[in-house]
Amino acid sequence: MAAWLMLAKDGSKRIGEGYDDSPATHYSWDDTVPNHATVRVGDVIALWDATELLGLSVIESVTLGQATKKTPYCLKCGKADVAERKKKLPRFVCWNSDCKHESGQAGWKDKDVVTYRSRHEAGWIPARGTLMAPELRALCVKPKSQNSLRELRWRDFQQALAHGSVPVPLRIIDTAHQTIQGGHGTATIRVRKGQPAFRKQLLATFGETCAFTGPAPVQALEAAHLYSYAANGKHHKGGGLLLRRDLHRLFDLGLIAVDPRTNTLLLHDDLKPFPDYAKLQGVPLAVSVTDDHLKWLTRHWIMHYPNAAQATVHPQGGPAQPTIVN
Template sequence: MSGFRAWSLIALPPDERQYGGNTGYNDDVERIYRYDSSVPNHKQLAQGDLIFVRDAARVIGMALIEKISVFPANKVRQRCPVCGQVSIKFRKSKSIPWRCTSGHEFDVPLAESIAVTGYEARYEQGFLRTPDAVPVEVLKQAALRPNDQLSIEEVDLGRIEDALLRKCPQTRSLIERFLQGIALDPLDADVWAERALPFIATMTDTREKVLRSIRVRRGQKSFRDKLIRRYGARCVASGCDLMDIIEAAHIDPFRGENDHHPENGLLLRADLHTLFDLNLMGIDPEELTLRFHPRIRDESYRRLEGRSLRFSGLALPASAPIKRRWDAYLLTLRRASCE
């Protein structure tokens, strides 16, 4: 699998940090998450990733990362003046307030300025407050590699999706946008080509099923028949009329019977269907023209670049799912430009 990931990000005020060696970051939790190159997983966060921003007691909210800025910076690191270690703790109730894990007590830590690479993950346009949606303990249990010391920790969205949607239904559109940005590495396709996984109702597992089950499929018969009646018996992208290799493609990923609506479908040649599912082929919603990811260099595909979709009548697909899939295609392009 390639594409975007989900993360738990801890934003704590300085007096709530477990250790005082790190003086903390000036986070604006509903807009910006700040961190630096001394933080584990600092290179892993990426534009398009889903984040859960939390403090020690609650999950404050969710968002998709819109942009990550990188810049040179300096940070203050505090050490024990006796042994030099950074594992020090401030104790409000003690006459000698500071203590390191080796047992040394002192009034003032030794401060030093060190050069680091600074990062700002911005998400101000789409932040969604979710203070009661998921308990912090449940989010921690969803960690892929649990570690209480990590402030940036990858989580398995599938473990918490059901509870999240039940408690906070407004998160559905955010999760859908995140899942539409996930793509299967084409090199993985052969491994999963003949493996048909059972349908699972959650959006996360359903999207996983779509990505890992790219195989020769014509689609559900009644859905395919409706598309043939609506658009004619040929691929709307290439014009191919060999129906043995023409498939019924969902525009919005299939999650249930409602997605079998003919306005949410296209007839595509099998290879083009695969590229569409991988977000390597996009459809410009303004002109209904084809666009291909720069990785697609084969001349037979490049000849289709900019070609308008072909429909036999006046019926067209619904504009909303086309726009959502176009946004997912653009996300794939932006992610590629950052690699």
């Protein structure tokens, strides 16, 4: 699996690029960036801000376009390796090792570029601060690289995340990669926020009620899509529930699931030392769900608890085997 460390901090990118990155959903670059055409759908994208890791995901799509942008160049050597300083003067410095010219001004010219824009929200895992800049640089194929797009040693990066001070569960990454590459298999359950109409619909259906714990302030409730990357962002019938924000995140990581044999909550062992969460083990859902809800909840359960999923599922009063719908 290929993996890329991508800089997502406006102030750290070369001047004139003007990208509109949103780490949890999309990332933009163009053909002036080294490795610009090497990134592929299905690759892991890890975003950092030059200080710490922000999160990671799997690239779902890459959209190509065209644009004209103003690019700076060195007034002495004419090359485009110019950086803008934040504090130190002169304001501009040439990165060309044979030049290193410093000046209060830079030259500017229009350049036609091919643009790239990734989408990666389906597999997004926030991971701010789990790895810091020195660790991230050391995990690159070329640790001394200054490029905005740097190839990571995926296996080493994976180990660093799994065994750090705050371990990051990577099952979602693995499953999303398999789903994107092959289009089949048990799908990744993801959270999609901000859909006002979808949230309004859920509030009308369930009221101000967290599906796991019961009545809650509306400000604490998030609309959670229960379906997978394969759903491609469409609102499927029975594809959402309202969840309290913290439970939403834990569900998304598979630390809380719904056992479709009993419609009760199933907690990962990692949560059991915490009394406020441990008491949720075995608690019935706080809302009535349909067969469509159970279909999506079953997918989530099978992905995160495959051993339990070998048992007979009891979705609606009678025995049945779990059905995976691709």
